[in-house]
Amino acid sequence: MSNAAETPVLRARGLRKEYGKGEGLVRAVDGVDLDVSAGETVAIMGPSGCGKSTLLHLLGGLDRPSSGEVSLNGRRIDDFSEKALAAMRRTDVGYVFQSFHLMEELTAVENVELPALLAGRSPRAARRRAEELLDQLGLAGRARFLPSALSGGQRQRVAVARALSNEPLVVLADEPTGNLDSAATLDVLQLFEELHESGQTLVIVTHDARIAATADRMFSMRDGVLVDQTWLTGGTTGQLGALAGLED
Amino acid sequence: MRQEVVLAMLAKEPSHGYQLRARLRDALGPLGDAMNAGQVYVTLARLEKAGLLAVEGSADDADRSDRKVYALTPNGQQRVAEWIAEVGWPRPDLAEFHLKLIAAASAGLADPLTIVDTQRRELLRRLRDAQRAAMAEPALSAAALLLEGIVLRLQADLRWLEACEKNWTHRRSGS
The missing domain is CATH 1.10.10.10 (Winged helix-like DNA-binding domain superfamily/Winged helix DNA-binding domain)
Structure with missing residues (x-):
């Protein structure tokens, strides 16, 4: 839960992203305010085209806003130079994409160590960290496999390991289960629960209700605006009996 | 029961x-x-x-x-x-919710999209509970199977809400 005395890990104010001009003007993101506290999982749901992926790109410095502010741990990133932004993306933010974005010619462990190498860690330290992560994510036996030899769920696990490589302040996930069947979805679901429990700050953009339901807070997004906020914490299994037909 | x-x-x-x-x-x-x-x-x-x-x-x-x-x-x-x-069939009360949206919109009592959001909030809370309970059970246990059934039903309800949202967004912008 957000605390007034505590700086949010991620903070957006009046965030806007516009494309086109005049009649063709599209407001993909139309004035978003958002605070994400350390250790919190936030999900953003909405129909395709509502601007949720664009919002995620703005939050992670993959794209620049037309106006408004984004801060990471209290530092404005929207006015960073390209160079500073690139450095920030390497070390402070972990990205997980729908289509995994793994390098097909690199093994699992090489994919996972890549961000650490790019951030200037020694090859030995990078490899050690990568192996540790793959072990934590239950992929120790697959470290030398190419992505093509892995299932969809395993590939997404590798992608999550890669996102965690530099111990990012926040992991941003864009439809992480969009390309997965239901068994693999369950696998990723479990993984996000584990990340949540380990205290990782997470922002997930999705239309998959199962992934959204792992969050502490869920926002509905429509036409570039966050229209509804839901706290999902604090439930009990007591009400589930009615859904199973155990109560009348 | x-x-x-x-x-x-x-x-x-x-x-x-x-x-x-x-x-x-x-x-x-x-x-x-x-x-x-x-x-x-x-x-x-x-x-x-x-x-x-x-x-x-x-x-x-x-x-x-x-x-x-x-x-x-x-x-x-x-x-x-x-x-x-005997063949039993669950009776989800879809018509009531459907008519609630129609009545709210036609008489101007409430924004149907707000009603959809409220309903979704409740369903997501339950989905979260059911999912957590399912993950806490051993994978192939009887209890996990029952909870999986609840998760799947909630997903179906949430999908229908998505359809309601799309439909009512369209109607609103069309009118």
Whole structure:
């Protein structure tokens, strides 16, 4: 839960992203305010085209806003130079994409160590960290496999390991289960629960209700605006009996 | 829950009330916690009165419902067989929600999209609970299977809400 005395890990104010001009003007993101506290999982749901992926790109410095502010741990990133932004993306933010974005010619462990190498860690330290992560994510036996030899769920696990490589302040996930069947979805679901429990700050953009339901807070997004906020914490299994037909 | 369920759970062999409850708990997992013992014993007494169950066991224990051994009578077995063969169908009340949106919109009582959001909030909370409960159960257990059923039903309801959202967004912008 957000605390007034505590700086949010991620903070957006009046965030806007516009494309086109005049009649063709599209407001993909139309004035978003958002605070994400350390250790919190936030999900953003909405129909395709509502601007949720664009919002995620703005939050992670993959794209620049037309106006408004984004801060990471209290530092404005929207006015960073390209160079500073690139450095920030390497070390402070972990990205997980729908289509995994793994390098097909690199093994699992090489994919996972890549961000650490790019951030200037020694090859030995990078490899050690990568192996540790793959072990934590239950992929120790697959470290030398190419992505093509892995299932969809395993590939997404590798992608999550890669996102965690530099111990990012926040992991941003864009439809992480969009390309997965239901068994693999369950696998990723479990993984996000584990990340949540380990205290990782997470922002997930999705239309998959199962992934959204792992969050502490869920926002509905429509036409570039966050229209509804839901706290999902604090439930009990007591009400589930009615859904199973155990109560009348 | 229907009386036939309790009856059928005794069909395996004559059992004490506590054995029956243990069987229900195994099958229902965390959802079984909400069931109170009194409810089960009331049902057993009704079934006995209806001649579907008979009590075996010694006379000196007869005053303690926990010590009684319950067995199906021939009528009870007949009822269980009929119940097993019966096709039941869940009756989700979609029409009520659907008409609520239509009434709210046509009379200007509320924004249908707000109603959809409120409903979604409730369903997502339950989905989260069901999912967490399912993950806490051993993978192939009976309780995990029941919880998976709840998760799938909630997903179906959430998908329908998505369709409602799309439809009402379209109607609103069209009008």
